[in-house]
Amino acid sequence: MGSVKGVPQVPDLFTGQDVLNAPGEPEKLGPGAFLFRQYAQPVVEDLLEAIRVVSSVSPFRRMMTPGGRRMSAAMTGCGERCWVTDRRGYRYADTDPETGKAWPSMPSVMASLARDVSARAGFPGFEPDVCLINRYEPGARMGLHQDRDEEDFRWPVVSVSLGLPAVFLWGGLKRGGSPARLRLEHGDVLLWGGEDRLRYHGIAPVPDDRCEATGHLRYNLTFRRAR
Ligand code: MD3
Ligand code: FE
Numbered sequence: 001m002g003s004v005k006g007v008p009q010v011p012d013l014f015t016g017q018d019v020l021n022a023p024g025e026p027e028k029l030g031p032g033a034f035l036f037r038q039y040a041q042p043v044v045e046d047l048l049e050a051i052r053v054v055s056s057v058s059p060f061r062r063m064m065t066p067g068g069r070r071m072s073a074a075m076t077g078c079g080e081r082c083w084v085t086d087r088r089g090y091r092y093a094d095t096d097p098e099t100g101k102a103w104p105s106m107p108s109v110m111a112s113l114a115r116d117v118s119a120r121a122g123f124p125g126f127e128p129d130v131c132l133i134n135r136y137e138p139g140a141r142m143g144l145h146q147d148r149d150e151e152d153f154r155w156p157v158v159s160v161s162l163g164l165p166a167v168f169l170w171g172g173l174k175r176g177g178s179p180a181r182l183r184l185e186h187g188d189v190l191l192w193g194g195e196d197r198l199r200y201h202g203i204a205p206v207p208d209d210r211c212e213a214t215g216h217l218r219y220n221l222t223f224r225r226a227r
Contacts, residue, residue, distance in 0.1 A: 026121065029170070032156070032194025034121045035182070039189040040160050043109055044213065047162060050107035051133060051219060054078045057104040058096045060135050066090065072140035073203075079106040080129040081226055083149060090149050092130065092226040106131050113189075114158045114223035121191045123156045128223035136166065136218040138208035144171055144179065144200045147224070155225035156193030162186055162221070163214030164206055171200035186213055 026034035040047060060074035063085045077083065081092045082103050096103050110131050118126035134142070147157055161184040168190070171179035179200065184190070192199065206218050 023120075026191075029182075029190075030196040030199075032192065033196040033199070034191045036117055036120075036189040036191070037185075038187045039117060040113060040162075041187040043113060044162060044187050046109040047113075047160065047221070048213065048219075050109055051162075051221075053107060054104045054133065057101075058082075058099055060133075061098055071142075072136070073142055074135045074137075075132060076135075077130060077132045078104045078110070079131050082130055083132050083224075083226070092149060110221065110223070113160065117158055117189050117191060118156055118193075121156065121193065123191070123193055126155060126158075126223075126225065128158070128225055130222075130224045130226050132222045132224070134220040134222070136164070136203065136206045136220070138164075138216055139205050140218075141205040142203040144169060144175070144202040146198050146200055147222075148198060150224055150226050152225065153197045154193075156191050156197065158223040159190045159192075160221040160223075161188045161190075162219040164209050164211055164216065164218040166206045166218050167204040169202040169204055171202075173198055173200075175200060186211065 023036065023039050026036045029035055055076050058076045060076050062070045062074050064070055064087060065085055066087060066089050081094045084091060084093045084097060095101060114128050115126060163186055165183055165185045168182045168184045169179040170182055171177060210216050
């Protein structure tokens with residue numbers, strides 16, 4: 001059990017978990033949107049190691065949009081399939097177009113975190129078949145978009161932020177209007193389901209900074225059920 005000077009140590013009799021380290025209640029951002037601040041903190045190093053393993057098989061690459069622009073975030077992924085974009089369009093692909101091989105399987109630390117957080121947010125039985133991994137260098141961004149290439153929008157999307165902080169832009173169900181801004185930090189977890197599943201969202205240009213965990217990089221993991 002952890003010990004913090006001056007704070008009584010009260011074990012949680014029901015879960016056996018140290019109360020001081022127990023994950024807090026999420027912040028409710030909308031009817032189906034939840035922010036679990038620091039939820040991934042206990043496994044951040046394992047997640048970063050899992051990213052190294054995945055990207056040693058399927059390297060990060062900056063993909064082309066159908067409009068012919070290269071995305072500023074580099075991407076890779078793992079699971080049964082992964083989201084890709086090129087001149088032909090956006091889609092889920094069962095093999096990595098760069099390697100011609102299957103995507104690496106999803107490391108268990110990733111799958112467990114996604115299942116665990118979705119059950120807590122009221123989405124039991126979520127079994128992601130995709131973990132898309134985005135890597136941002138300072139200045140990289142992601143414009144406002146909807147995630148709508150999945151077959152069944154009843155499943156939520158779970159996102160984990162690692163490394164440099166960034167401002168998440170969070171708009172409405174229709175294009176237009178100025179989005180709300182939310183700072184996301186190393187270890188924060190977001191979940192979007194239900195009525196909020198098709199909200200427009202994006203990432204403002206990542207400020208130039210350094211951090212202990214990743215140097216000058218921000219990573220984001222998004223867990224989805226594509227089929
Ligand atoms: C809200 N990634 O990969 S994660 C993406 O930080 C993506 O890399 C951003 O948007 C990133 O598609 C934002 C937060 C997020 C992810 C999925 C959502 C928010 C969402 C789906 C629906 C609504
Ligand atoms: Fe998205």
